[in-house]
Amino acid sequence: MFDPWAMAPVLSHRYSLHDxxxxxxxxxxxxxxxxxxLAELSGTDPTVAVxxxxxxxxxEPPVSAHHGLVWRVxxxxxxxxxxxxxxxxAQIEFSAWSDGISxxxxxxxxxxxxxxxxxxxxxxxxxAPIAADALAKELARRRDHPAYGELAAA
Numbered sequence: 402m403f404d405p406w407a408m409a410p411v412l413s414h415r416y417s418l419h420d421x422x423x424x425x426x427x428x429x430x431x432x433x434x435x436x437x438x439l440a441e442l443s444g445t446d447p448t449v450a451v452x453x454x455x456x457x458x459x460x461e462p463p464v465s466a467h468h469g470l471v472w473r474v475x476x477x478x479x480x481x482x483x484x485x486x487x488x489x490x491a492q493i494e495f496s497a498w499s500d501g502i503s504x505x506x507x508x509x510x511x512x513x514x515x516x517x518x519x520x521x522x523x524x525x526x527x528x529a530p531i532a533a534d535a536l537a538k539e540l541a542r543r544r545d546h547p548a549y550g551e552l553a554a555a
Contacts, residue, residue: 422508422509422514422522422525422526422529423506423507423508424506424507424508424529424530424533425504425505425506425507425533426504426505426507426533426534426536426537427498427502427503427504427505427537428495428502428503428504428505428537428540428541429501429502429541430501430502430503430540430541431497431500431501431502431503432469432470432472432495432496432497432503434540435472435495435503435540436463436472436495438539438540438542439459439462439463439472439474439495439540440462440463442459442539443459443460443461443462443463443474449532449535449536449539451528451531451532451535455478455479455480455527455528455531455532456478456479457476457477457478457479457532457535457536458476458477458479458488459474459475459476459493460475460476460477461474461475462474463495470496470497471494471495471496471497472494472495472496473492473493473494473495474492474493474495475490475491475492475493475510476490476491476492476493476507476510476532477489477490477491478491478524478525478528478529478532480524480527480528489509489521489524489525489528490509490510490511491507491508491509491510491525491529491532492507492508492509492510493505493506493507493536494506494507494508503540505533505536505537505540507529507532507533507536509525
């Protein structure tokens with residue numbers, strides 16, 4: 402039986418806001434394909450359409466870390482109709498899970514996300530999963546990858 406007056410368990414790990422607001426998605430594409438598509442998306446028109454209420458902007462190309470197994474790219478989450486904060490800064494990290502699967506990891510780029518107001522945090526929490534889904538879907542498009550093109554033609 403649940404006892405509402407019992408003491409809460411003590412957690413050995415101290416959680417931060419970043420542990421709560423990070424969004425991860427599986428991308429069904431190899432890391433080299435993901436990096437190539439990111440470089441294309443961060444070119445002259447760095448905006449990935451996320452829907453009628455939001456957009457994801459990739460202003461810079463990806464940067465390699467950990468011997469090419471992890472790539473990072475800064476991002477901006479735009480919400481249309483926002484008056485006070487036009488965008489939320491985020492960082493997207495991609496890592497290789499296996500030969501054909503990558504992981505997308507989206508988190509706030511601000512060191513002060515703990516001090517965000519309720520509206521700013523709510524805007525991020527609404528936009529981050531939508532943006533992660535849209536970007537994972539866009540990066541998994543395999544038309545440019547030569548191995549998948551050969552398989553699709555067969």
